[in-house]
Amino acid sequence: MLQQFQNYIKAHNLFLKKDKLLLAISGGKDSVLLAHLLKQSGFNFSLAHCNFKLRDKESNDDEKFCIDLAKKLNVELFCKSFDTRKYAKQNKLSIQMAARELRYNWFNELLKINSFDYLLTAHHATDNVETVLINLLRGTGLKGLTGISLKNEEQKIIRPLLFFSSEEITKVVKDLKLKYREDSSNKEDKYQRNFLRLKVLPNLKKIQPQLEAVMLENSRVLLSDYKKLKTLNVHLKEDLLQKKQNGFSIELKKLEAIGYSENTLYNLLKAFNFSKTQIKNLALTLKGNDRVGKTFKSKTHNLIIDRNTIEIIEKKTEASTINKFKSIKDLINFPKFALSRPKKFIVPKKNELLINEGKLKFPLLMRNVKTGDKFKPFGMYGFKLISDFLREQKINALQKKEVCVLVNGNNEIIWVIGLRSDERYKVNANETNLILLKIEH
Secondary structure, eight states, X not given: XXXXXXXXXXXXXXXXXXSEEEEEOOSSHHHHHHHHHHHHHTOEEEEEXXXXXXXTHHHHHHHHHHHHHXXXXXOOEEEEEOOHHHHHHHTTOOHHHHHHHHHHHHHHHHHHHTTOSEEEOOXXXXXXHHHHHHHHHHOOOHXXXXXXXXXXXXXXXXXXXXXXXXXXXXXXXXXXXXXXXXXXGGGOTTXXXXXXXXXXXXXXXXXXXXXXXHHHHXXXXXXXXXXXXXXXXXXXXXXXXXXXXXXXXXXXXXHHHTTXXXXXXXXXXXXXXXXXXXXXXXXXXXXXXXXXXXXXXXXSEEEEEOSSEEEEEEOOOHHHHOXXXXXXXXXXXXXXXXEEOOSSOOOOOTTEEEEEGGGOOSSEEEEEOOXXXXXXXXXXXXXXXXXXXXXXXXXXXXXXXXXXXXXXXXXXXXXXXXXXXXXXGOOOTTOOSEEEEEEXX
């Protein structure tokens, strides 16, 4: 087995003799075997043991065993105890999830503080089968079917025993007469993983004796397909998601042309914190006739189905849409405005306001549009409700919430910002003392 182990590490370029490794050691046969294989192979490694204080004396005996093992192997050992039950209660987690968070948070600290190159865990091929089955039972996509990864560069985790089954590890440990600790909770089938291990897998292996090897090969093929699909999704996002001033836009024609699925929508929108349920409902809504104007809201974004597009608009905080300007200096310092002083009349662009400074009455207020707001659109003589003006400009419901107005100190609206100035504040060709205010996108 030692030669197989060394060949596997070399073939998959898992780590080198010069690398500094940290092995998560529980005291069980899997991690104990891995510790001995690393020692016999001459790798540079330390041990890290978590005492979750869940099995009273048994937990403390596990810790003592790991201390003795570290001395026997002449390697460094890090130990830490956790009040797992308290952490689970405080964070509303299951005991299993609490233990997982606690140990990986601590392992990451050790990696950083001690400059370890990789964290090694003793996950094996049978663990991989169990993980795939658990993911299937919970409901999963392609990623969940890829199982446990051999090497995670981002998290610096490597699983060098992934090619061995649990039965193979048990046989080698017995042949080498290695001492290890048996976790009594592993014999209880009340936990989902234990139930699969004790009740389901033995029956599956009657059908397919090479279950672990077959599932590992399935995982390898599916991982390759997943990586290809992930690359395609990146290109798809670049093509479909068009960046706008306050979010993104997706052309419905482009979306429909690719024959999109619910999974396509999920990959496009998950970064905007829309849930799977919301995306499922969106997919159904898009197929209906009465879809225009339908909205969906996540914690960070609003989504609206327009006539020709899906608009994804970033939610703004109240502070970003309400600002008070006590002087010209405040206007100059406001990051969303660029202020200049033209020496003569120029024709302002859509995102610019040209005004005589003498007509400004401070303080000015930049705020969201309110119900009943009126102004005289430039080029018109009568007043118009801003809500009517925005509808005529084909500004959809969610975009309307983002529109702001600049209000003079006399409560008159000077500018529907970025869209239209007020006729009452128009500038004649012979006027001086001009200010040009440009909204920066």
